[in-house]
Amino acid sequence: MSRSLNWNASDYLRVGLIVAVPAVFALISEYFLSSGNLFALMQNFALVGLVALGLSLTMVVGEFDLSVASMVAVGGLILAKTGVDSAYIGVLCAVVFGLVVGLINALLVIRLKVSSLVSTLGVMILLSGFGYWIADGNVVPYFNFDAADALDAQIFYLLSPRINITIGAFFILYLVLKFTRLGRDLYATGSHRQAATMSGANTSLSLFFAFACSGSFAALAGALISISLATGSPTLGDGLLIQAASAAILGGVSLGGGVGKIHNIAIGVLILAALNNGLSLLGVSSAVSLLINGSVLAFVVIMNGSLSEFITQKMKKTASA
Amino acid sequence: MSQSVTAKPSISLALSSSGMFSPNRIQATAVRMLIVVMALLASIFVEGFASLQNLSSILFVTVSVGVVAAGLALVTISGNLFMLSISATASISTIVFASVLDFGVIPAILTTLFVGVILGFLQGGAVGVLKTNPIITSIAASSIIMGLGAWYSGGRTITSDVKVEWLGVGHVLPGIPNQIFILLAVLIAAEFFLSRMRLGRELQLIGINSNTAKLSGLRIQRATIVAYVIAALTAALSGVLIGAQSSQGNLSLGAGLDFSAIAAVLVGGVAIAGGHGRIYDAVCGALFLAIIGNILLLKGFSLDIQLMVKGAVVVASVMLGAVLTRKRKK
């Protein structure tokens, strides 16, 4: 009954931003709302969204997968190396690789009981070196323009197969989190791992699932972007971790685990995509862009810490008074 | 137990014993022994390894990584894992240093270090007072610092006419760079802070158990902030050393320091969970990695292999650390 009334500070912030950011840019630039630009915005959503989605799942189970940062590049390189005959095979190989690395990440967390921030950092460095190694320090061209055209073909103004894949992933995970036992167990695992085990939740499966998603989604995102760029490169996706983490936290996913809703994550990604799209439409320098992205992350991480608690408590008090 | 009350006073009274091969120290000891073994083997089997020139090049790398690893170790020991804003801090420090160098070396060094203090204070404040997640905080900080640096420098190289080669590239003796004294000074100061000063002790205890620390009235916020300040200070110092090489500052200088420093701290045997480890462990870790990197380079392996080795070493020490932690708990 009081389900939808449980808004906290971060919910208000999110809704405020998803309205305000596009509104401001629409006022400043006439091009912002043009269908071509909104399509570009959605394409960016598609890329960041996949990575943010996987990362968010690891946050929901109370972990954090830093290795997505280099998995994007490695996913693209695997596509470029294995997708010579068919892009499908390349994408499949990339996704399987991401899946395997994700499972290994989960295994490290379950078996060694070390913080995933640490184990995935090692995996991240390792993957990065692996990327340079398969690329031989080079970029690997992947000239498959048919696949690129097909992937980025505009459908009904704002959609494309790439965008559909991301939206599909969001939708499926929405269903998983909302309507399956696994979904419930994911939250339970992040909420209080020991109690979750005691209550009968399958915490190991939850961890495997979350890391498998983060690994394979990042690899998929890398493979898809590499098709569009006709190139696999070991430096691809360098800035994606910051964006994905910001989007996730902005989307209400708690670093403490157990909290996060798929539709809110989508909104978080959209806010960030709109912000970056608008800024580049205005032609701001990359310095300003870095500054703004960093400030957004700093802001949300503070919101995620004590400040959010503080504001929420204040709001509750004033509401009850 | 009470019969031993009258036991003779002995050195075992020291408040931190644990021999070289106790679970607490075994990794640090192993790394030290590996350093010796590797150096010996490389002198015999790797052409060009045993030369003064090469010693110098190993020491230069050790200094640049070791200085920041010494600072980072404090953050790790305080229980805040690690920072990903070290590279950014060093990069912007080269720019600050080169910009102020025309006013003299001392003002340039002081200004740069001051910038480091501020950057560390802000991050430590966020983590210690606002209770933000330390890793994400440092990622955000890195982005903001790089943004500021890019905005200020426009990506240009800032150069100064004042030459400080004695600091950047000079040698005391062939093979022994002047910079080694900086590393020694940082090492001794940080080690003194950690093992002799009250705040250093508090830092370790907080890293071991922050709940107990809170109930024991330890100064958690202050200790956290100081750990970050020192870490950022050493990053700034490393920026000074890089900038002094050619009196230049550029945002691309200092890249890659983050992972090198983290790897050095972890490999050296500082426990990632906090509370355990010494500063010289981290510096030995830096030396260890410098030797491995040097051998790989001499053997003609490139960046990618180096990165993979570094990653593998981090994963391996994390796994080893987890096993040792379990040993310790038994």
Added chain:
Amino acid sequence: METQPILQANNISKRYGGVFALSDVSFSLETGEILGLCGENGAGKSTLVKVMGGYVKPEEGELIVDGKSIELGKRIDPSLITIVHQELSILPHLSVLDNIMIGMQSKGLIYLRGRYVARVEKYLKDVGLDHVSPYQLAETLSLAERQLVEIARGLASGAKVLLLDEPTATLSEAEIEKVFAIMRKLKAAGTTMVIISHRLDEVFAITDRVTVFRGGRHIFTKRTQEVSSAELVTAMLGHEVKRGVQRPVRRVGDTFVRCRNVAITDSFGPLDFDCAKGEIVALVGQLGSGADGLLRTLAGLSPVTSGHIEIGGQTASLRSIQDAERHHISYVPEDRAGKGAFLEAPIGQNLTSRVLSDLAPQGVIHAEQELKLARDLAEAFTVNPERNGDAVSTLSGGNQQKVVLGKAVATNPDVLLLNEPTRGVDIGARADIYDRLRQRADEGLSIIFYSTDLEEILDFADRIVTVFKGSLVRSVPRSEATQESILQDILHGNSEVAA
């Protein structure tokens, strides 16, 4: 009864380190009965329950449920056996509905919450949580409400055997009655139940048979009607209840801690409380009674909402640990490993951790002074000073507790607050600890402690103050108290002499 037992456990042994939590335990349950499981703290009751649920794998033994042999150490089908755990296993970020349904046997992938709403509402109603919505987040519930949700989880499983590990510890009489009503209904429907409780009146009220454990061993199982209260207590303790072993009354000074009209929350206080210089006062009460709350307030951990506190004649505003320290109050928390000690730090560093400011007036720790102080403290608490360089974790539980106490008195406090001062400490070490602390009290230290251990209360306190549901119901000198009278006060708050 000639019925086939629904559950049969044979020769179960479980060891933790060198301690046998269970040694060679055999035990059976008859279909449809309610069995009470009694025993002191640490007797092995929870361990047995966890073995039956498959959460803990014993070294030896065999388990037969419903005629089938069960693989040990593997989670059991919750429709066979479900546990209501002692440590709450509520998931704060999940809804009440999810918390209740999570224990169900998970077959199939799909989980549609809408389907369960009606059922969950019924369970909630059964346990008396009519006012709680299935969609409410569990983090918004009170401790007692969470416990009831946990019981509702047990109901939802529809298990043949329900194991309830201290389900009533946090509940009020009315709530307990509701739980008993449910249990009777379940029993009528054929469910077998085991209930663990430290409250003998409950055991007599609800159970058909009663089993006693002591030190990991099965002592006896008898029909409840055939056993007397005294017999039960003797079996639990291993000896008869001691009466009248009186130590001479200690002399105490003037009032040192003075609380007037102190309220901490809406449900606690206002109450008055005094403790004299050199006096040792026990605060007793059930979990949730607020007795430990008063301790935490004096420690600066939960500030008062109203009222007045004086320490040594000075008005004290205790809003933080530092405030308490300023008034020379020192607090020892109940959770030794989690909050009391720096387990992985050397013993010496633990002992001096609270007096670093004195050892380092200029910021640099005076090494020799520290060594000497650590040595003195270790000796004062009969910990071997030769081991000051070793980690606390290498000590036995009792010695760890001595370190924690040494650390607390290192500050030379005027008031020492102890939360469960000797939990998990053996008899010998206990006596040792009491001696050391009494010595300090003779020198003028006021000690206020909270304990759930009746023997400890009678052994150590000069005066016993009972707290019942947030009010102070009785204050008696030890000489006038017995285990029975204290139990009476704790459980029912009915006392002849109100404070």
Added chain:
Amino acid sequence: GIEDKSVILLQPTEECAYCADYLKFFKKDATEAGFKFETVTSAFDPANQANQVEQAIAKRPDAIILWPVDVNALIPSMRKIKKAGIPLIISDAMPAKQSEPYWDVYTGGNSEEIGRESAHALVDAFKAKGHGEEGEIFVITGTPGTPTSIGRTKGFKEELAKIAPGIKILGEQPGNWDQNVAMNAASTLFTRFGDQVDGVYAVEDLMLAGVIVAAARANIDPTKLALVGVGCELEGYENIDAGVQHATVLSDAYSDAKYAVNAAVKLLNGEPQDKYTYLPNPIVTKETLDLCHGALANY
């Protein structure tokens, strides 16, 4: 007229000295030429630049000037621009052969030509430093696989073999267009070959600055070495001025931007022009330092 026409410039970043100069000169020249223009930068991220191309197409300008972050990765974007019917100028980074159908004009350096000029500069340097026509050098290249690096290295080696067969190349290491990486690479090469080394060619002045630091660290006097770089960047300018570096081959932002603007003007006016227009790349020594417009502008 040209005043109503709009041009969008897509640049990899303005956070490099060369890039910042390019942008500065571009803005100046474009303002003088009189067309409307916007500039967009992408923080050196090909995915980001590809996204910006889609945004640029949405604005429907009269021409796009693309300085690709990565000449391969932007080919699909060039195709999109072609499909949208917008004239395209590629600037600075020589595009791959197979992308020729998608763009109209390329202006920028000719890497192989620069490499050949560098070989001549090195031979001069050998003479100037008194090493004669025989000796040993090593080469520091850019990030492996980048066309600019490949072209410069190839032209250099071919020409050197032709004009000074007595100069041997001892080794070659990537410096990734990064002073630090170049310094570490050079350090190991100095360690391996020590006093054998008579000279170094780095395909960029910035990397050569790293080589000079490495030499000093290895106790080798850099003024004794025959050092040649490319670009006449600030680092090169100073090192030549200080007499450490002998020469550089000009490849500067000043002409790069000017040529791009000129191509745009011609394209907007519908004038015919060559598909490839290369920048001039004279050798710069201490005597001819005033050719370095870019470096001078920042000095």
